Amino acid sequence: MNVHVYIQNGQAVYEPVVEGSVTWDTARKGQPGKCSFTVIPDGKLEIEEGNAVRLDVNGKPVFFGFIFERNWSSDGEAKVTAYDQLRYLKNKDSYSYEDRTAGEVIQMIAGDFNLRTGVLDDTGYKIPYRNEPDTTLFDIILNALDLTMMATGKMYVLYDDVGKLALRNVEDMKLDIMIDDGTAQDYDFTISIDKDTYNQIKLYRDNDDTKKRDVFMTRHTENINKWGVLQMSESLDKGVDGQKIAETYLGLYNRPTRSLSVKGAFGDIKVRAGCLIPVFLDVKDMQLKNYLLVESVTHKIDGGIHTMDLALRGAGING
Numbered sequence: 001m002n003v004h005v006y007i008q009n010g011q012a013v014y015e016p017v018v019e020g021s022v023t024w025d026t027a028r029k030g031q032p033g034k035c036s037f038t039v040i041p042d043g044k045l046e047i048e049e050g051n052a053v054r055l056d057v058n059g060k061p062v063f064f065g066f067i068f069e070r071n072w073s074s075d076g077e078a079k080v081t082a083y084d085q086l087r088y089l090k091n092k093d094s095y096s097y098e099d100r101t102a103g104e105v106i107q108m109i110a111g112d113f114n115l116r117t118g119v120l121d122d123t124g125y126k127i128p129y130r131n132e133p134d135t136t137l138f139d140i141i142l143n144a145l146d147l148t149m150m151a152t153g154k155m156y157v158l159y160d161d162v163g164k165l166a167l168r169n170v171e172d173m174k175l176d177i178m179i180d181d182g183t184a185q186d187y188d189f190t191i192s193i194d195k196d197t198y199n200q201i202k203l204y205r206d207n208d209d210t211k212k213r214d215v216f217m218t219r220h221t222e223n224i225n226k227w228g229v230l231q232m233s234e235s236l237d238k239g240v241d242g243q244k245i246a247e248t249y250l251g252l253y254n255r256p257t258r259s260l261s262v263k264g265a266f267g268d269i270k271v272r273a274g275c276l277i278p279v280f281l282d283v284k285d286m287q288l289k290n291y292l293l294v295e296s297v298t299h300k301i302d303g304g305i306h307t308m309d310l311a312l313r314g315a316g317i318n319g
Contacts, residue, residue, distance in 0.1 A: 089138040
């Protein structure tokens with residue numbers, strides 16, 4: 001496996017000698033992609049914070065970002081941490097917008113913060129109104145994606161595609177890279193109703209005309225009898241169908257969550273957070289045969305050996 005790291009400082013482009021492993025991390029929500037590696041300094045290498053970093057694997061660029069941190073150990077080696085441009089979505093600002101799709105919200109923010117965009121799928125849903133005071137850019141975008149999923153039932157993922165912001169429907173990010181008993185020897189599988197499981201939905205909105213609060217509720221009696229009341233309660237923006245959204249919430253959250261963590265699986269560089277991958281595992285007395293959503297993945301390439309640690313969960317659950 002051929003791995004190359006390039007760093008650009010001004011007009012100079014370096015390919016430093018990398019000691020040990022190179023790691024590349026992605027997460028589906030709220031975190032930038034990260035590339036970490038250790039370089040052996042020499043008299044020619046001059047790098048600093050803000051320098052552009054590109055990671056190529058087998059001749060193909062997979063990461064583009066900027067140095068945000070350097071750390072020196074007593075032996076003189078320097079660990080470098082670079083983040084892709086999602087890192088700039090940690091900035092805070094205030095936005096108020098009307099009749100915009102999630103892609104248009106991303107385009108608006110990218111224009112204001114000099115971020116590059118690539119393929120932004122048209123979700124087909126315009127958010128009627130949203131006010132976001134003093135909020136991280138990440139949360140503004142993730143809220144738009146949550147509202148889109150509540151209205152359409154479709155999940156979209158934002159990621160940095162080698163230097164360009166991309167927005168894709170997860171259904172278009174299916175991979176044929178299988179996780180089974182052979183590739184997931186070290187795994188942990190969990191079924192839970194402790195988090196992101198709700199069998200009663202209560203949504204509300206203050207009505208400016210009647211001066212009263214409109215409440216929209218739905219519940220699943222059978223699961224309430226089994227689990228007790230697990231209620232989600234949220235406020236709604238104006239202009240949305242409260243009862244429809246409540247029913248959509250119930251359809252998404254009225255089930256146990258399924259999560260799978262896998263360590264040291266055989267690596268494939270195509271796997272990134274937001275992808276769907278097929279999982280076939282025999283767990284206790286249950287057969288797991290389904291696509292799962294990659295919540296996060298850490299690729300580790302060391303001496304030509306490529307492994308990955310995965311956190312996966314049931315597709316269709318927005319947590």
